[in-house]
Amino acid sequence: MGFPGTWMTESESMIYRVVPKCACSTIGQIMYYSDHGTFFDGDIHDAKTGLHKWARDDSQSVIRANVKMGSAYAFTCVRNPYTRVLSSFFDKICGIQRNGKRYRGNLVPLLTQKYGIEVGGSDGTGDFDQIRSFRRFLLFVRDTIRWRRPMDPDIHWSAVSGHVSTFIVNGGRYDNIFWTERFNEGMSSVLDKIDTPHPVDLEAIPRFNESEGHGPKRLHPVEDYFDDLSMHLVYEIYKRDFELFRYDFENPANKLPVGEIDLDEVHAKLGD
Structure with a gap:
């Protein structure tokens, strides 16, 4: 049982399934800040300490145990x-x-x-x-x-649902899935549910778009x-992705979702 692409705060307050191109740099930095009161100096994907990552051998047992117990608040973020x-x-x-x-x-x-x-x-x-x-x-x-x-x-271009599904298939359950397009609202809904060692003011958090300017x-x-x-x-x-995360296929100009995500439906359809 593995959880590729999964990050967790060292305080075990929250666990996040990374989805590339869906605000993952900003989310990782928020997780890091919530534990340490400072941002990681550099691209959060390069951090070798300060954040549990499935790619780190020494983090796997901690992540696996946490997912099994369901103690950390589990979430991910999706995009049009x-x-x-x-x-x-x-x-x-x-x-x-x-x-x-x-x-x-x-x-x-x-x-x-x-x-x-x-x-x-x-x-x-x-x-x-x-x-x-x-x-x-x-x-x-x-x-x-x-x-x-x-x-x-x-x-970076494989389906979001494919990334999201690995956490479910291997025994995890999401407490929250929110949209990149409504980032502050979604991230607030995560932070409101947990206690963090350091408070996070989302309005003051910069956006860590590591791909910008490439x-x-x-x-x-x-x-x-x-x-x-x-x-x-x-x-x-x-x-x-369109169906589960309620995006508008008919209108590429509309980046916003057109309905609410049904977590039970996501788990049922991606848990096969």
Whole structure:
């Protein structure tokens, strides 16, 4: 029984299933601050201490025991599939990462060769047709998820429901799932349920968007990137995300949810 992508405060006040591209850097920093009264100096994904993480061998037994007992408040955060996959494209495909290199080494040359995707040149600053390249990227995303070729799906564009489900399948239960688009409201609903060693003032917390500035600026409204075919592909890839987390498939311009998340339904449908 494992809980990949799971973080927990050292005080065991809350446990969080990380979902990439869904405010995970900010949530991790809030968890760190709630225990230590200060933010981690750097990208919270790089923290080796101060926060239990499933990726740390010495944290696994503590996380496993806590999930079994259900003592920490368990939550996760989700995001609109349209804006999430678009963000993944600009950050991971078009952008230069914080190590000064392209994401996953030879991935961009592969996409250029096989799918004709442009990314703005070697440094991502050149002009290119963002809409055309993004739509071709969606074909690649579909291929990775449906046929696992030319590579396995990446965590940044694989379905949110897939990330969320591992916690349930392996024996966990969420107390709360909230939307990135209503972040303060959702994070408040978590903090209101727990006692933390240090109080957290959400209004004063900065947003730790570690991917910001990696890639070129998006030039068009979200809806311009999605024609009928692109919407069909997105629905094929992220159908469960739209349905379970109540996002609006019909209107890419509407990033907000159109209903409430039913936790019992999420556990029933993702616990198979």
